Amino acid sequence: MSINNVTINAPATESAHGPAPRRYVRKTQMRIVLHQLSKNKGAMVGLFIILAIVLVAIFADVLFDYDRDVVGIHISQKLLRPSWAHPFGTDDLGRDIFIRVLYGSRYSVSVGVVATIIGLGIGVVLGAIAGYYCGLAEDIIMRFNDILSAVPSILMGIVIVSAMGATTFNLMLAIGITSVPQFVRITRASVLTVRNQEYIEALHAAGISEARIIAFHVLPNCLSPIIVQATLRIASAIIAASSLSFLGLGVPAPAPEWGSMLSLGRQYVRTASYLTIFPGLAILVTVLAFNLLGDGLRDAIDPKLKK
């Protein structure tokens, strides 16, 4: 007999017990997380700062004329102390530090985000494979991972940038690759726990393919720790980008990357300390904001972690 068109008068399931239907609240879990997050003051401050920085980064070109305000040389105005006209002062070529710091958010944010996406993309795929298929694949990936994580990130940056040239993209690539091991590790750990859940076996029994199971059922259930990790990685990527630029291996001059601004201001650190203080503060505030948000997300996603 066919299964079609068979209806069974099952006992009433619309009985009083059980929760009411919630058609509108679709992403319930997402809502809970956002609600938790909104109660965390630190995370909200972080989020606010990040939004401000991102807005400035996006509209930097509208606000300032790159050739005139950012890299244009005005010798007559060199090394001015902070004033109303130049809130952060000017550097040895007469460029306004305030404008350069604002414009520099562009490099930091884009390098941080793109490098993290590169690391996340590679790391999540490798981590998922290692966690889902134990055995040889796992061994190879994890050993490779151990080797990769033993290389200091600055060294990796120096190698890649000196081999391939000091461009912004190579900088992103170098930083992205150094963040791969952490994503591999964190993805593998959460895939391992999800993989042994009964619903994965149920999906196998229901004829769903391995690839589909990994992409649509295993990974979405591992997402929370990966998102937290990504937020925190953006912060370290920004520091790494500034460090490499400070060493002259990052975004090439005269672009106002915060690290290279620090490097330029170094020789005036006694006489015109504002050349180094303000780019340094910019790095500090941005990194702090991402770390605050990352910690807040972690607490919101896993309330058990909260003391």
Added chain:
Amino acid sequence: MEKNVSNTILEVKDLKKHFKTSRGMLHAVDGVSFSIEYGKTLGIVGESGCGKTTLGRTILRLVEPTSGGIMLEGRDITKLNLRDMKKVRKDIQIIFQDPFSSLDPRNTISQALTEVVKVNKIRSGKQEIKDRVLQLMETVGLAERLINTYPHELDGGRRQRIGIARALAMEPKFIVCDEPVSALDVSIQAQILNLLQELQETLGLSYIFITHDLAVVNHFADVIAVMYLGQIVEKAPTEELFAHPLHPYTQALLSAIPIPEILVERPRILLRGEITSPINPKDECRFGNRCFHDCKECRGSNPVLREVSPDHFVACCKV
């Protein structure tokens, strides 16, 4: 044994599943044989850890058998490659023990059922798939308004109904029910059991019904097999088993069922002794340590299952 072979939907022959563990080979399923006819239910009863779930999963090849044969409608499915196995999976389905962990927490009822119908090409076309999902929900008694709810918003009974709907989505002939009610409270248990029974009648399904509670299969199973540490120790038609339990373990299980009459007093058989380890078991009766018979023969070799009266099989040297 003269049996009409064409009546048999599933025949399991000397099925074994051994797991490698740090302390040796764990004989989770160790030489199980039985057959099931179309439209009938085989109840498998045994205590926790005796290998019931492993048996059910091995039959679907969710875990690969160590040895033995699984004949579905005369075809040995242990020899099929993965692609052919996928087609066979449509005929055999499973309902899981724990309705709380057997559903993806991120999928609504609609998403879960749509995926199964779509991926297996049971229906095609958006509207047809949607109709099929609604029809499945109606079949298992889930109200249409619940279509966009997540598992965590539902009680155990409704979740188990989703599990049943998911199994039915493939239009199977045969379903392994792995303790489908043991995680539910008693009133819900009865609802789910009724549903399964009605589905069997209307759809002509065959079941393996796994449970640790003999009372549950009493009215449900046509034949009951009692499992102990990976082996079947007694198998008989349900009435026969309840009327004449022969194996000491079966007798102990039956004595534990409360009788709903006040004056009837049945002596409770209490089992003493340690459970034999399923890891590298010796060739002796696995129940020997806990048995109230004290015999020497079964210390030397593990008694084999033999027919003592028509269709009544038992593995005990005292019978």
